[in-house]
Amino acid sequence: MTKSIVCLQKLSHRQQDLIRDAAPGYTLTLGDGKAPDLAQLAEAEIVIGWGKGISDTLLSSESPLRWVQTWSAGVEKLPLTAMENKGILLTNASGVHAEPITAVIFGFMLLFTRNLHTAVRNQLNRKWHSEGSESELTGKTAVIAGTGSIGSETARIAKAFRMTTLGVSRSGEPAEGFDEVYTTDRLQDVVSQGDFLINTLPLTDETRLMFGAEIFAACKQGSYYINIGRGATTDTQALMDALNSGHLAGAGLDVFGTEPLPEDHPLWGMEQVVITPHCAGVTDRYADRVVEIFIENMKSYLxxxxxxxxxVDYSRQY
Incomplete structure (x- = not known):
């Protein structure tokens, strides 16, 4: 029987050819993650991407599924326990987002230090004005929660601005680009040193609501919070309280506990908050990078x- 790869994302002809060349003996079929063909998936040994309503088919006792390559870095929405029990290999798209997300992180930081967010509002009102409170990144300290591909790329670029970089990770092991790296249990101590607290963490049982009132109270007066990881790692009410009190000077947010962010949510009206609609990782090079990861993995798999x-380590959920 012919072995089957089903991809639930759009691929160019070139990307399809690259996958076929890397997977001799396999057929490649393009499916639709929004309207998946269950009969097609029932024959798949390898699935690229994921979609709603496919779990029962892929996790049935008759399914030949052995490996899932996700189209995203986060895997919290997948049936991880059932996949682990069935012995399915799971790989994610970690690393695809490092360059575009790092650009968004520095976009937020530069907006705040140079008051560009208020300049845009002033332009809309044809108002020539500056508070004279502009600053710079040189000499500032970035506390980066997560020292993976995004955190490391952010630390690398921060060095070009002559910033101090402090990392926080589960292991606390040294990482390139960081002046110091601390274990997660030191987060509350470390944030007091940061002019920017940057959250790049995935959503796991350990990170859910990790950034709450205690962490924000421990932050340096007048510092900024940036979240491009997952919305549910943050207690939104505690964040708004810290912003409204002036303890935090501002926040750059790409992710939220509820998405889309409701139109009546108070975050929309906070001028010290810059919001992007969970698009920090979007880039015209996204598919090419996922395909590159898949091809490397396919060679190893064969x-x-x-x-x-x-x-993915199922015990860590990333």
Whole structure:
């Protein structure tokens, strides 16, 4: 029987050819994640992407599924326990987002230090005005929660601005680009040193609502919070309280506990908050990068039976 790869995302002809070349003996079929063909998926050994309503088919006892390559870095929406129990290999798209998301992080930081967010509002009102409170990134300290691909790229670029970079990670192991790295249990101590607290963490049982009232109270007076990780890692009410009190000077937010952010949510009306609609990782190079990860993994899978890059540890949920 022919072995099957089903991709639930759009691919160019070039991307399809690259996958076929890397997977001799396999057929590649393009599906639709929004309207998946269950009969097609029932024959799949490898699935690229994910979609609603496909779990029962892929996790049935008859399913030949052995490996899922997600189209995203986060995997919290997948049936992880059932996948682990069935022995399905899971790889994510970690690393795809590093460059575009880092650009958004620095976009937020530069907006705040140079007051560009208020300049845009003034332009709309044809108002020639500056508070004279502009600053710069040189000499500032960035506390970066998460030292993975996004955190590391952010730290690397921060060094070009001659910033101090402090990392926070589960292991606390040294990482390139960081002056110091601390374990997660030191987060409350470390944030007091930061002019910017940057959250790049995935959503897990450990990180859910990690950034709450205690963390924000420990932050340096007048510092800024940036979240491009997952919305549910943050207690939104505690964040708004810290912003309204003036303890935090501002926030750059790409992710939210509820998405889309409701039209009547008070965050929309806060002038010290800059909002982007969960698009920090969007780039015209996204598909190329995921396909690159998949091809590397496919070669390893054919050789050893296990993909080599971005293999998710079910116990850690990333």
């Amino acid at each position: 050789k050893s039976g296990t993909p080599s890059r971005n293999l």
